[in-house]
Structure formats: C-alpha cells, structure tokens
Amino acid sequence: MRAVALLGLGTMGAGMAGRLLDAGHSLSVWNRTSARAEPLVARGARLAATPRDAATGADVIVSMVADDKASRSVWLGPDGALAGVPPGAIAIESSTLTPGWIRELAEATAKAFAVLLDAPVTGSRIQAAEGQLLFLVGGDAAVLDRVRDVFGAMSRGVVHLGPSGSGALVKLVNNFVCGVQAASLAEAVAMIERSGLDRERALGVLQDGAGGSLVVKGVSKRMVERDYVVNFKLELMGKDLTYAIAEGERLGVTLETATAALGVFRRAVAQGHGEKDMASVVEPLR
Numbered sequence: 347m348r349a350v351a352l353l354g355l356g357t358m359g360a361g362m363a364g365r366l367l368d369a370g371h372s373l374s375v376w377n378r379t380s381a382r383a384e385p386l387v388a389r390g391a392r393l394a395a396t397p398r399d400a401a402t403g404a405d406v407i408v409s410m411v412a413d414d415k416a417s418r419s420v421w422l423g424p425d426g427a428l429a430g431v432p433p434g435a436i437a438i439e440s441s442t443l444t445p446g447w448i449r450e451l452a453e454a455t456a457k458a459f460a461v462l463l464d465a466p467v468t469g470s471r472i473q474a475a476e477g478q479l480l481f482l483v484g485g486d487a488a489v490l491d492r493v494r495d496v497f498g499a500m501s502r503g504v505v506h507l508g509p510s511g512s513g514a515l516v517k518l519v520n521n522f523v524c525g526v527q528a529a530s531l532a533e534a535v536a537m538i539e540r541s542g543l544d545r546e547r548a549l550g551v552l553q554d555g556a557g558g559s560l561v562v563k564g565v566s567k568r569m570v571e572r573d574y575v576v577n578f579k580l581e582l583m584g585k586d587l588t589y590a591i592a593e594g595e596r597l598g599v600t601l602e603t604a605t606a607a608l609g610v611f612r613r614a615v616a617q618g619h620g621e622k623d624m625a626s627v628v629e630p631l632r
C-alpha cells in the first residue's frame with residue numbers, strides 16, 4: 347500500500363482516484379472545486395486543503411488537470427505540490443500538456459529533490475473509471491519501474507516512450523490525429539444528413555470501412571444521438587490541437603490538417619459547445 351496524492355478530480359481524475367482506492371492505496375485528494383471530492387471522501391480518501399497539503403507525506407503524487415496553466419498552478423503555485431513534496435517522492439503529471447512545460451516542471455521537481463514522469467493517457471471517462479487507461483510515459487525507466495503498481499491500478503498498460511517529455515509529445519501527436527478525424531467526421535455527418543441519404547446505412551459504411559477508426563465509430567454514434575454527456579470536453583480538444591500545432595512549428599512541421607480542425611472546434615466553442623462532449627463539434631455544421 348502506498349501513500350498517493352491525486353490532484354484534479356475532473357472527468358478523468360475522479361475515475362483514477364476511485365481505482366487507486368479500489369487497489370487499497372492510502373489516498374489524499376485535492377480539487378480546485380472541493381465539492382467534487384465528496385464521493386471519494388465518502389470512500390475513505392482524505393480531502394486536502396491545498397496541493398501542498400495533499401503532497402505532504404505522499405510518496406507518489408499524480409496530477410490530472412486541464413492544461414499547462416492549471417498544471418503550473420497545482421505544482422508551482424504558492425500552495426503548490428512541490429512545496430510539500432517529500433524528498434525522493436515521484437511526481438506523475440498525467441494531464442495532456444506541452445513538452446516545453448514538462449521540461450520546466452521536471453527541472454523544478456528535481457530542485458525539490460523529487461523526480462517527474464510525464465504520463466498522459468489514452469482512453470476516456472469510462473476507461474478511467476474502469477482502470478483501463480494506457481499511460482504514455484516519458485522519463486527515467488528505473489523510476490517508472492518503482493511506480494508500476496500505481497499505474498497498474500489505473501491502467502491496462504504502460505508504454506515507456508523515452509526521456510522526459512516523450513509521453514507528452516506522443517500524446518499531442520495522438521490527439522491531433524483524433525481531433526482531425528473528429529472534425530472531418532463532423533463534416534461527413536453534416537453532409538450525409540443534408541443529402542437525404544439513409545443516415546444509418548451511410549454511416550455504417552464509414553464505420554465498417556478503412557476510415558472506421560475508434561474515433562469514427564464511437565463519436566459518430568454520439569453525434570447521431572446528440573448525446574453530449576461529457577467523455578472529453580470539446581474545449582480540451584481545442585487545447586490539444588493548439589498545443590500540437592505549436593509543437594509541430596517548433597519541430598519545423600506545419601500541421602495544416604490540425605489547423606483546419608482547430609477552426610472547426612473553435613467555431614463550436616464560439617457557439618457555446620465548449621463545455622459539452624467533443625461530439626457536439628457537429629452542431630454548427632448541421
């Protein structure tokens with residue numbers, strides 16, 4: 347049994363925290379909106395007043411928050427986790443963030459005598475709740491080996507991708523491909539609906555064909571049913587596309603398809619769909 351702290355109890359963090367409790371770890375939780383911690387506290391988690399309080403006494407600290415800004419504030423803010431982290435602890439940053447911020451955070455973590463793994467995930471709300479995520483890890487392989495049990499409680503697997511920042515980079519590559527697929531699927535659904543084709547039959551061809559990725563299969567169903575209960579917030583896909591485009595620029599690769607997809611997502615945010623599931627990206631096109 348480990349002393350684990352989890353910072354960020356949104357769609358993903360809440361499920362991950364539940365799995366850590368299921369595995370019998372001693373868990374401290376913190377969330378900016380503390381009411382979201384109630385179900386976990388009822389199951390035995392300790393509600394920390396600040397990220398610093400959560401990290402105090404923990405040997406593994408996991409963060410699962412929205413973006414670079416939120417991550418900076420939970421780790422480096424005045425009551426941030428690095429102010430409380432015990433020497434030798436392992437910090438795991440699982441949010442989808444920029445490799446540049448991960449590099450900065452790794453340095454700050456080392457100065458606090460702890461060590462950072464970047465470990466963003468694939469999988470969504472249901473996989474988080476069921477312990478079926480896949481962790482994409484950057485950082486020291488020997489450090490990863492010391493926390494395999496913690497990852498094991500939350501996942502179906504771990505892929506070690508290389509030094510610090512590698513997990514963050516692969517996650518951005520993965521998500522810009524998903525974002526491009528979701529944006530083109532939205533256009534396809536709108537086109538099929540406007541044409542008067544039999545929608546189910548036409549989409550069945552897409553789902554079973556060469557383009558029938560997990561995104562196309564899963565998201566097209568939610569688009570058709572207008573089921574926008576959040577699995578992945580639309581505005582977060584906009585964030586991921588923005589980060590991927592910037593990282594592509596840094597590497598000298600212009601992500602033209604991601605830029606076009608970002609335009610489709612921004613239009614949906616402008617029309618008030620940012621807080622809904624990303625499947626609602628189809629709405630402005632309907």
Ligand SMILES: NC(=O)c1ccc[n+]([C@@H]2O[C@H](COP(=O)([O-])OP(=O)(O)OC[C@H]3O[C@@H](n4cnc5c(N)ncnc54)[C@H](OP(=O)(O)O)[C@@H]3O)[C@@H](O)[C@H]2O)c1
Nearest residue numbers: 354355356357358359378379411412416441442470577578
């Ligand atoms: N959902 C998915 O399918 C999925 C899949 C893979 C990766 N991800 C990534 O995982 C991360 C979390 O996603 P999610 O779906 O759980 O998002 P979410 O439901 O929107 O939750 C976001 C979390 O970040 C916190 N937060 C936001 N801004 C903050 C700030 N300035 N300071 C402190 N805390 C802040 C929120 O606190 P409040 O409760 O107070 O708002 C909440 O705990 C994101 O980086 C996302 O891109 C998501």
